Amino acid sequence: MAATSVEHLHSDGHFVTPQDKYSSMKLGMWLFIATEILLFGGLFAVYAIYRAKFPEMFFNGRDELSLLLGTTNTVILIVSSFSIAMGVTAIQRGKKNLLTFLIIVTLLCGALFGVNKYFEYTAKFHHGIFPSTDIFFALYFMMTSLHMLHVIVGMAILFIIMIFNMKGKYSPSNYTAPEVGALYWHLVDVIWIYLFGLLYLVA
Amino acid sequence: MADGTMVEAVRPTYLDRKGFLSWALTLDHKRLGIMYLVTIMVFFLFAGIMGMLVRLELLTPGKTVMGPDTYNQIFTIHGAVMIFIVIVPGISATFGNFLIPLMIGARDVIFPRLNLFSYWIYVGGALIALVSLLHPIDTGWTFYTPYSIRTGTSVIPITFGVFVMGFSSILTGLNFIVTIHKLRAPGMNWHRMPLFIWAAYSTAVIQVLATPVIAITLLLLIAERVFGIGFFDPAKGGDPILFQHFFWFYSHPVVYIMILPAFGVISEIIPVFSRKPIFGYKAIAYSSIAIALIGFLVWGHHLFVSGMAGWVAKVFSFLTFLVAIPTAIKVWNWLATMYRGSIDLKTPMLYALGFLFLFTIAGLTGLFLGTLAINVHLHDTYFVVAHFHYTMMGGTIMMLFAAMHFWFPKMIGKMYGEAVAKIAFALIFIGFNLTFIPQFIMGMEGMPRRYYDYLPQYHYQHVLSSIGALVLGVGILVMLINLIYCIFKGEKAPSNPFGSKSWEWQTTSPPPTENFEEIPQVTDWTYGYGKKN
Numbered sequence: 051m052a053a054t055s056v057e058h059l060h061s062d063g064h065f066v067t068p069q070d071k072y073s074s075m076k077l078g079m080w081l082f083i084a085t086e087i088l089l090f091g092g093l094f095a096v097y098a099i100y101r102a103k104f105p106e107m108f109f110n111g112r113d114e115l116s117l118l119l120g121t122t123n124t125v126i127l128i129v130s131s132f133s134i135a136m137g138v139t140a141i142q143r144g145k146k147n148l149l150t151f152l153i154i155v156t157l158l159c160g161a162l163f164g165v166n167k168y169f170e171y172t173a174k175f176h177h178g179i180f181p182s183t184d185i186f187f188a189l190y191f192m193m194t195s196l197h198m199l200h201v202i203v204g205m206a207i208l209f210i211i212m213i214f215n216m217k218g219k220y221s222p223s224n225y226t227a228p229e230v231g232a233l234y235w236h237l238v239d240v241i242w243i244y245l246f247g248l249l250y251l252v253a
Numbered sequence: 254m255a256d257g258t259m260v261e262a263v264r265p266t267y268l269d270r271k272g273f274l275s276w277a278l279t280l281d282h283k284r285l286g287i288m289y290l291v292t293i294m295v296f297f298l299f300a301g302i303m304g305m306l307v308r309l310e311l312l313t314p315g316k317t318v319m320g321p322d323t324y325n326q327i328f329t330i331h332g333a334v335m336i337f338i339v340i341v342p343g344i345s346a347t348f349g350n351f352l353i354p355l356m357i358g359a360r361d362v363i364f365p366r367l368n369l370f371s372y373w374i375y376v377g378g379a380l381i382a383l384v385s386l387l388h389p390i391d392t393g394w395t396f397y398t399p400y401s402i403r404t405g406t407s408v409i410p411i412t413f414g415v416f417v418m419g420f421s422s423i424l425t426g427l428n429f430i431v432t433i434h435k436l437r438a439p440g441m442n443w444h445r446m447p448l449f450i451w452a453a454y455s456t457a458v459i460q461v462l463a464t465p466v467i468a469i470t471l472l473l474l475i476a477e478r479v480f481g482i483g484f485f486d487p488a489k490g491g492d493p494i495l496f497q498h499f500f501w502f503y504s505h506p507v508v509y510i511m512i513l514p515a516f517g518v519i520s521e522i523i524p525v526f527s528r529k530p531i532f533g534y535k536a537i538a539y540s541s542i543a544i545a546l547i548g549f550l551v552w553g554h555h556l557f558v559s560g561m562a563g564w565v566a567k568v569f570s571f572l573t574f575l576v577a578i579p580t581a582i583k584v585w586n587w588l589a590t591m592y593r594g595s596i597d598l599k600t601p602m603l604y605a606l607g608f609l610f611l612f613t614i615a616g617l618t619g620l621f622l623g624t625l626a627i628n629v630h631l632h633d634t635y636f637v638v639a640h641f642h643y644t645m646m647g648g649t650i651m652m653l654f655a656a657m658h659f660w661f662p663k664m665i666g667k668m669y670g671e672a673v674a675k676i677a678f679a680l681i682f683i684g685f686n687l688t689f690i691p692q693f694i695m696g697m698e699g700m701p702r703r704y705y706d707y708l709p710q711y712h713y714q715h716v717l718s719s720i721g722a723l724v725l726g727v728g729i730l731v732m733l734i735n736l737i738y739c740i741f742k743g744e745k746a747p748s749n750p751f752g753s754k755s756w757e758w759q760t761t762s763p764p765p766t767e768n769f770e771e772i773p774q775v776t777d778w779t780y781g782y783g784k785k786n
Contacts, residue, residue: 074364
């Protein structure tokens with residue numbers, strides 16, 4: 051590595067206090083969340099336009115989706131958001147091992163979500179439904195797969211945080227990374243709740 | 254560096270450490286700024302050669318050197334590379350990186366690792382985009398559907414490359430916003446910030462808010478080709494005009510990503526070489542923010558003839574006129590700054606004056622195009638081509654060149670050669686106008702853009718334009734050779750050769766790695782020229 055002592059000072063020397071680091075990281079994450087919302091916002095716009103244009107297609111398409119699996123996945127993600135939020139509280143109170151445990155719970159939820167998605171997708175393929183079937187299913191596959199990608203990224207972030215936590219990097223005076231990671235996970239959850247409503251529920 | 258050879262007066266600089274890895278893995282915002290600059294200039298030359306080939310082909314009606322399909326590919330490469338790889342990061346990533354921490358009195362950006370990561374994402378995205386050169390795309394840089402869904406050329410690599418570079422743009426913008434919020438030196442409140450910082454901040458806001466939309470647009474275009482989703486394909490119930498809306502929702506704000514940093518650069522240069530405080534500081538600062546916000550609401554003016562409800566077109570036309578106001582406020586304030594100043598026509602100031610001339614033409618012709626009735630006549634003609642070259646080349650690139658001269662002593666620690674630089678400026682200025690003024694006239698007379706062939710009546714204008722392009726190209730080469738020569742052979746530069754009051758000049762040239770020995774205490778703005786020190 052080329053990082054000399056000068057560069058080390060350089061990269062971390064700014065953060066005079068953990069509070070500064072905390073507020074900077076949080077501002078950064080909120081900005082990033084804004085970009086994510088705009089990314090999905092494009093798809094929401096497509097959804098609004100074509101739902102207005104082809105209401106029947108959306109109605110019929112919705113009936114093809116498995117409400118059971120969709121609801122299950124919604125519950126799973128809400129539980130995972132709850133567990134990661136508890137994890138942040140845990141590290142704020144210095145309970146390092148509890149954070150590790152709660153991240154594992156969150157990761158398991160994420161994995162379970164993926165398994166359910168896999169079953170949903172394969173069932174669609176068996177019925178001969180593909181992204182090219184019609185615009186509703188194009189939207190369904192684009193939205194849910196892009197969301198799944200975010201679930202995977204969120205799991206990777208939380209996994210890294212878990213490793214650092216097991217090495218004892220976080221404490222009641224330094225819980226920036228767990229909190230910012232959790233913030234991202236909540237975004238993933240919130241986007242799913244919108245997708246669930248728009249794709250599975252709306253008549 | 255070996256200490257034994259150093260004279261006592263020589264201070265350590267950020268350029269001291271040598272070797273490829275010391276650059277490739279650097280966390281230093283100044284080095285990253287230089288790396289962006291070098292990368293961008295390489296792509297600029299490449300895309301510039303493509304532009305020259307276009308002008309060469311148009312020298313005569315019919316075939317001159319290439320066939321029509323090749324011609325389509327060449328102008329697409331020219332446009333796509335210039336826009337996405339060169340001008341979008343053109344000033345914001347290069348001088349933004351180099352200057353923001355120096356100007357606000359910080360030691361670096363707030364997330365240096367993220368900054369390095371952004372650079373390599375940018376390079377990666379650019380390389381992915383270049384893969385499409387194997388079978389170059391022929392859609393024009395706008396990738397309009399449905400042609401971009403059906404063409405056999407390689408659309409996917411270049412759109413995916415642009416998608417990847419979008420991440421770099423978002424992360425850089427995010428980094429700059431947080432940096433400007435959190436790392437200003439003590440005493441530097443918002444109204445003491447240099448205007449370049451205001452411009453960079455506004456740019457970063459657009460980068461963060463607009464780029465995700467092009468990301469999803471290009472992703473959907475790729476999905477159209479790979480999976481056959483039909484959002485933009487009329488054959489499947491989709492709507493190609495929706496693609497245009499999506500595309501321009503990003504690509505109009507992005508012209509402000511390109512031009513706002515140029516506004517920042519000229520706001521720094523004019524007070525220094527007029528020896529006067531900037532006139533209307535707050536007006537310039539807040540008009541940057543106003544442009545960033547209104548700029549999001551005008552994209553529809555690219556679609557006046559694509560099919561749009563009459564009242565919508567009127568609203569977009571009105572908003573387009575509205576965005577001209579903050580821009581005109583800026584131009585007026587720059588002129589007022591020069592009024593009765595002690596003007597020193599060094600090269601950066603010459604570029605600034607050139608900018609004022611060219612950008613005024615660019616802005617006013619933009620108003621022609623924003624007028625509904627005239628737009629129908631001028632849409633997709635050479636008038637549009639000339640207009641956006643006046644904004645992008647006459648605006649952004651001219652100020653990029655100005656910045657490359659103005660901050661050359663700070664970046665390299667040497668002076669650029671003044672006489673040759675002025676000759677280069679003259680060639681660039683004359684060549685540029687010679688290239689594009691005939692295009693305005695041709696456009697008015699009805700010459701459509703992107704056409705391979707043309708009627709004989711446009712011949713002499715095309716010839717003038719091509720001669721102009723040659724002069725322009727020579728000018729750019731002279732400028733670059735002069736600068737590169739001066740990197741090695743230039744006179745040693747003092748800390749503050751131009752007598753600027755901005756903070757980046759208050760440290761040594763080139764600055765040490767940590768920028769300042771001690772973080773400055775700010776008690777005033779940086780434009781107090783002509784008063785006691």
